[in-house]
Amino acid sequence: MSSPQVETFITGLVLGAGGSTRLGRPKQLLPYGDRTLLEHTLDTARQCGFDQLVVPIGGAAGEVRERVDLSGAEVVVNYDYGKGCSSSIAAALGAVDARCDVLVLMLGDQPGVTPAIVRSLLDGHGKAPLAVCRYDDGRGHPFAFDRSIFPRLADLHGDKGVWRLLDECADEVVEVRIAGNVPLDVDTPEDYEAVLAEAGFTEVTA
Numbered sequence: 001m002s003s004p005q006v007e008t009f010i011t012g013l014v015l016g017a018g019g020s021t022r023l024g025r026p027k028q029l030l031p032y033g034d035r036t037l038l039e040h041t042l043d044t045a046r047q048c049g050f051d052q053l054v055v056p057i058g059g060a061a062g063e064v065r066e067r068v069d070l071s072g073a074e075v076v077v078n079y080d081y082g083k084g085c086s087s088s089i090a091a092a093l094g095a096v097d098a099r100c101d102v103l104v105l106m107l108g109d110q111p112g113v114t115p116a117i118v119r120s121l122l123d124g125h126g127k128a129p130l131a132v133c134r135y136d137d138g139r140g141h142p143f144a145f146d147r148s149i150f151p152r153l154a155d156l157h158g159d160k161g162v163w164r165l166l167d168e169c170a171d172e173v174v175e176v177r178i179a180g181n182v183p184l185d186v187d188t189p190e191d192y193e194a195v196l197a198e199a200g201f202t203e204v205t206a
């Protein structure tokens with residue numbers, strides 16, 4: 001007699017706390033079609049069917065709460081957002097459900113990531129401690145982390161902490177092939193223009 005299938009509890013973590021220092025205005029609130037950039041990413045995350053959705057906010061937190069639809073997400077305020085993405089991950093881990101088996105990390109300013117990409121990542125993740133997307137031009141987000149890695153996520157520092165962790169755990173990382181180039185993220189005005197052009201948008205008021 002076969003044993004019952006154990007459901008995997010998956011939490012989506014969308015990073016939305018950036019200070020947008022290089023951009024000069026809150027990237028979370030940039031118009032992207034008829035929504036804001038962060039709202040688009042959250043909509044994508046909602047379509048992924050996560051068992052839980054967590055979003056840390058920090059930079060322009062008050063405006064983000066007012067202008068972005070955060071429904072369905074557990075919102076965590078990261079007061080240390082100026083210390084980089086690692087601080088948002090650490091802040092969010094406290095809100096992650098105790099039943100969580102796998103954490104999917106998504107960037108709030110990377111609108112080119114689709115639910116299909118997330119599904120491919122999870123399908124290829126298996127039981128690996130860490131899984132990353134391997135695009136045609138290199139590794140990129142989203143990433144998936146097994147619960148066994150959570151203590152190490154909590155100890156990361158700076159903007160590149162996750163990338164350093166991937167290097168440190170190189171033998172444990174599974175790469176999942178994704179067709180196409182790494183989706184663009186937004187750090188500068190030029191990045192924003194490129195993201196809009198790729199989507200066929202012109203800047204409008206969201």
